[in-house]
Amino acid sequence: MRRGRVWFTPIAAIAVFALTLAHAASTIKLGVAGPLTGDQGAFGQELKNGAIIAVEEWNAKGGVLGKKLEIVLGDDQHDPKQAVAVANKFVNEGIVGVIGHFNSSCSIPASTIYHEGKVVQITPASTNPQFTERGFWNLFRTIGRDDQQGVVAADFIVKKLKKSKVAVLHDKTTYGQGLADETVKALKKAKVKPVYYGGITQGEKDHRPVLTAVRQKNPEVLFYGGIHPEAILLTKQMRELGMKAAFVSGDGVWQKEFIDIAGKAAEGAFITFTPDQTKIKEAQGVLKKHKEKFGSDVGAYTVYSYVATNMLLDAIAATKSTDGPKLAEHIRKTKWNTALGPIQFDKKGDVLVSPFVVWEVKNGKFVQVK
Amino acid sequence: MLVQQLINGLTLGSVYALIALGYTMVYGIIELINFAHGEIYMLGAYMGIITFGLLTTLHLTFPTSGAALLIMMVMAMLFCGACGITIERLAYRPLRGASRLAPLISALGVSIFLQNFVMLAQGPRDKGFPHLFAGEGIDLFGSRISAIQMFIMATSVLMMAALQLLVHRTKIGKAMRATAQDMQMASLVGIDVDRVISATFLIGSALAGVAGIMVGMYYGLINFFIGYIAGIKAFTAAVLGGIGNIPGAMLGGLLLGLIEALGAGYISSEYKDVFAFAILVLVLIFRPSGLLGKDISRRV
Amino acid sequence: MxxxxxxxxxxxxxxxxxxxxxxxxxxxxxxxxxxxxxxxxxxxxxxxxxxxxxxxGLMRLAVSQRGGPGAERVQRMVGSIGGAVRHLTEQIDRRVIYVVAVASAVVIPLSLNRYHIDILTQVGIYVTLALGLNIVVGLAGLLDLGYVAFYAVGAYTYGLLSTRVGLSFWEVLPLGALLAAIFGILLGIPVLRLRGDYLAIVTLGFGEMIRITLNNWDSVTRGPNGILGIARPRLLGFTFSSPIDYYYLILVIVLLTIFVVDRLNQSRIGRAWTAMRDDEVAAEAMGINLMKAKLLAFGLGATWAGLAGVFFAAKMTFISPESFTFFESVIILCMVVLGGMGSVLGVILGASMLVILPEMMRQFALYRMLIFGGAMVVMMVLRPQGLIASSRRGIALGPKDRQGSASAAVTSPQKMG
Structure with a gap:
């Protein structure tokens, strides 16, 4: 129909207008990067929301160094090439520090650019060990590493659950397979060899065929490395197939949706995640504000992003500088008391103490296992 | 395990077939690979959730969940049908005389647009689909077949039969076949080609709406991105069976589902798509127009 | 309804x-x-x-009341820009245009910042890719939805040979192109008999098969983790490291591509491809070996993807299967179709647009892809033949060609003029 062809021009016009309003001079700019659109848009927006809350808190206190703070968003659509473009754009615009990216496959190539541009990068979500293994001074992560998490999961399966027939599935992503591989490594150290090891495709909905094959091996535990949409489908479909194995997974599954949508199937699942945020004094503010501002509970990575943003801003305030190396030094040597609990970084920029504990789904809620 | 894998494969295949039917129908008329079809299916699933939400907020409780399901289906069909004809008007009709690739790109634009529109309007997070289907299912040779699996298989067969009847036994079906053969001739003999194509999009999109509800209910989880993989799989299924051919879409869907289930179950779940495509290539080498497609002899 | x-x-x-x-x-x-x-x-x-x-609607009404239906007016306007460009290129000596274009491509980036240079480098990669795909789709008329597979072959060739064997960029560059060409021909053989959309699905499947294999063959490709620490190119003791170094490197590759593709376009095989695209039966009757022509199209098309892949791996120093998805193939196809199938200038414009547009729309943040999708539909509807329609037939009838190229006159007689 000819008459409708240009119907979104006005939308664009409105957006331009809004943009000109939002733009203000003399601010300190922070970059937040991740997949803001596309199939992983939900995760990118968790990073965004966490950073927004932190920045609003600081702005309410008058900003830092007498300047207001501004967030610049960089959408990488979990495409490494776009991540590099975003990194170059950030460096070019004089971004003081970057919160992001989400995917390890984006954080790693982008970090090279930030390193060259002398910009501090704190990722709230990339757990692949390789990210910090290259010895760049400007990289930090508020989240643990896959190997730290894998050890906790394997330990729990072997010592607490006392199970030895473990099937391992992952979603063929850097995160999912990385976590699964580290868990398998730790299991093998405890002399437990997985009875099944295989990958599924992220985004697909039907995992019954592979689960049927897993069922054949009669595992007592199914460990899954991946994120919550597949975990929801896996738990539902394994129960439908009559499998009784315990479901164990990592922080990518610690999402409200996992319980809400999987329902009964999620009961009794074990998830490795950081300690209870609601019991941490420093976290109360962000949890409440998120509910007020976005109308929902925080996602798994929101608080990581909130903490990362706060560290960066605190470093700016403490060093009275926006110089990358100075900020990095401050972040590295400080003993942080954060909404995630106490955090200290090692030389590489990883969290010193493995933050992971095990949670269980009980009566429709995540409960920390003692 | 074999029986269970066959059940898995047939259900998965029926799901593919449900989406492939609309795909193949649109293709049959205007030879357009409608990339946006997967998105229509996604819209159908969302419409289902929205309708259900409306019903519960208005406290319209029903004696059986079947009534709620029926209303959801009708709403999804209406909505998807309306979207389908609007998209055709907006993005495909102006390109009818252009090269074959122009509407393909335009369809892709529509697909990206719809995905992002739904992401912005409904949020990027996954949504749970209401569980409306009671019934426990039956045990079969030590394997389980659930009620909803049977329901999905039945629906896809039913839909295929209905479509086949529509195309071969009704007046509009006759007009569709004429339009598919030769659009110009059809308009010369008094067929309102625009209207026939609109009707095709209406029906094809309504079918996608039904598929959205069924699949949403089966998996219990939807998000704005479900149309992407579904679209590729449906396209593959439609081509495997002979694109443009309605029983072909059904056959292609079932076959694809079976190949994936058996491949994942017996060989490797990582490489199952590789097997699926390898078999597709093999089939096409021996039958270049798909399993049931007519062998289009070279036009001279 | x-x-x-x-x-x-x-x-x-x-x-x-x-x-x-x-x-x-x-x-x-x-x-x-x-x-x-x-x-x-x-x-x-x-x-x-x-x-x-x-x-x-009101805006359109306002436009249309000043003469002619609105869409047509806009269409004519866009068309006349393309026409003007073509007219201009026909008026001025082509060599002058080339010199000016190349000179500005060399000089202008010196004044740009690293972000813009990075974007221009991306444009260069996509121009190479799109020109390669243009051989397959635009000239030979074979719909390829899995073109990204050859790009991946090039990238992984360098990634693996650099990290495991230690070969240099310059050694791998021809190797990657050759390997991609071999893959192109391998794909071509089974699909010789297929036409139209059946070909499309097989190429799509081929692309996915390559990507899935790269993602799963952990022992060789390191699976989803990708390959890290790929060597940067060196030349006479100079290491390419800053964005502008890479820009000049891709510029050379792009110029080479344009030169060769343009030559191909004018050559006997180029004419055979267009003849095949327009009517296979007639082309075959005129003595064109369809099998040879198709395989050459797949092979020569894939070569450029291989080159672009090697460069991509060298620029990123990191590659993972995520860069080689079906969506990537589709975007490259969009560049070819939006720019104007068969036209070198059009394809360059199309590639530039589809890289630069989403970058320009970064400021819209979450609305970026929404606007991008909408813009794609609008562009296609306003200009179905692409920004610059192929000017091939016009050139074939030009005075210089008239005496020499009997083959052109034979292969597509009815389409001329």
Missing amino acids: PTPRLSITLIQRPFPRIVLTSLWFGLLSLPLMMELKAPFFGLERPLLVSAGVAMA
Whole structure:
């Protein structure tokens, strides 16, 4: 129909207008990067929301160094090439520090650019060990590493659950397979060899065929490395197939949706995640504000992003500088008391103490296992 | 395990077939690979959730969940049908005389647009689909077949039969076949080609709406991105069976589902798509127009 | 479909038509945009959509009342820009244009910042890719939805040979191109008999098979983790490291591509491809070996993807299967079609647009891809033949060609003029 062809021009016009309003001079700019659109848009927006809350808190206190703070968003659509473009754009615009990216496959190539541009990068979500293994001074992560998490999961399966027939599935992503591989490594150290090891495709909905094959091996535990949409489908479909194995997974599954949508199937699942945020004094503010501002509970990575943003801003305030190396030094040597609990970084920029504990789904809620 | 894998494969295949039917129908008329079809299916699933939400907020409780399901289906069909004809008007009709690739790109634009529109309007997070289907299912040779699996298989067969009847036994079906053969001739003999194509999009999109509800209910989880993989799989299924051919879409869907289930179950779940495509290539080498497609002899 | 029918038959006058259309879009967006918990159920949002549509309709009405239906006017305007460009290129000596274009491509980036240079480098990669795909789709008329596979082959060739064997960029560059060409021919063999959309699905499947294999063959490709620490290219002791170094490197590759593709276009095989594209049967009757022509198209098309892949791996120093998805193939295809199939200049424009446009729209953040998708539809509807339609036939009839190229006159006689 000819008459409708240009119907979104006005939308664009409105957006331009809004943009000109939002733009203000003399601010300190922070970059937040991740997949803001596309199939992983939900995760990118968790990073965004966490950073927004932190920045609003600081702005309410008058900003830092007498300047207001501004967030610049960089959408990488979990495409490494776009991540590099975003990194170059950030460096070019004089971004003081970057919160992001989400995917390890984006954080790693982008970090090279930030390193060259002398910009501090704190990722709230990339757990692949390789990210910090290259010895760049400007990289930090508020989240643990896959190997730290894998050890906790394997330990729990072997010592607490006392199970030895473990099937391992992952979603063929850097995160999912990385976590699964580290868990398998730790299991093998405890002399437990997985009875099944295989990958599924992220985004697909039907995992019954592979689960049927897993069922054949009669595992007592199914460990899954991946994120919550597949975990929801896996738990539902394994129960439908009559499998009784315990479901164990990592922080990518610690999402409200996992319980809400999987329902009964999620009961009794074990998830490795950081300690209870609601019991941490420093976290109360962000949890409440998120509910007020976005109308929902925080996602798994929101608080990581909130903490990362706060560290960066605190470093700016403490060093009275926006110089990358100075900020990095401050972040590295400080003993942080954060909404995630106490955090200290090692030389590489990883969290010193493995933050992971095990949670269980009980009566429709995540409960920390003692 | 074999029986269970066959059940898995047939259900998965029926799901593919449900989406492939609309795909193949649109293709049959205007030879357009409608990339946006997967998105229509996604819209159908969302419409289902929205309708259900409306019903519960208005406290319209029903004696059986079947009534709620029926209303959801009708709403999804209406909505998807309306979207389908609007998209055709907006993005495909102006390109009818252009090269074959122009509407393909335009369809892709529509697909990206719809995905992002739904992401912005409904949020990027996954949504749970209401569980409306009671019934426990039956045990079969030590394997389980659930009620909803049977329901999905039945629906896809039913839909295929209905479509086949529509195309071969009704007046509009006759007009569709004429339009598919030769659009110009059809308009010369008094067929309102625009209207026939609109009707095709209406029906094809309504079918996608039904598929959205069924699949949403089966998996219990939807998000704005479900149309992407579904679209590729449906396209593959439609081509495997002979694109443009309605029983072909059904056959292609079932076959694809079976190949994936058996491949994942017996060989490797990582490489199952590789097997699926390898078999597709093999089939096409021996039958270049798909399993049931007519062998289009070279036009001279 | 009663409502739109109604709107057509009852409402012929423009104003009520605009009202009905805007209401229709408001109605369509209503279920997705309303929110039961919001004040007024969020009804203002679909109303906003309606208002937007009405505004667009009024704008179009305003344009159309100043002569001719609006869309056609815009179409003509866009078309005349393309026409003017082509006219200009025909008027001035082509060599002058080339010199000016190359000179500006060399000089202008010196004044740009690293972000813009990085984007230009990306443009270069995609120009190479799109020109390669143009051989397959634009010239030979074979719809390829898995072109990204060859790009991946090039990238992984360098990634693996650099990290495991230690070969240099310059050694791998021809190797990667050759390997991609071999893969192209390998793909070509089984699909020789297939046509149109059957070909499309097989190429799509081929692309996915390559990507899935790269993602799963952990022992060789390191699976989803990708390959890290790929060596940067060196030349006479100089290491390419800053964005501008890479820009000049891709510029050389692009110029080479343009030169060769343009030559191919004018050559015997180029004419055979177009003849095959327009009518396989007639082409075969004229003595063109279809099998050879198709395999050459796949092979020569894939070569450029291989080159671009090697460069991509060298620039990123990191590659993972995520860069080689089906969507990537589709975007490259869009560049070819939007730019104008068969036209070198058009393809360059198309590639530049599809790289630069999403970057320009970064400021819209979450709305970026929404606008991008919409823009794709609008561009296609306004200009179905692409920004610059192929000018091949015009050149074939040019005075210089007239005496020499008998083959052109034979292969497509009825299409001339």
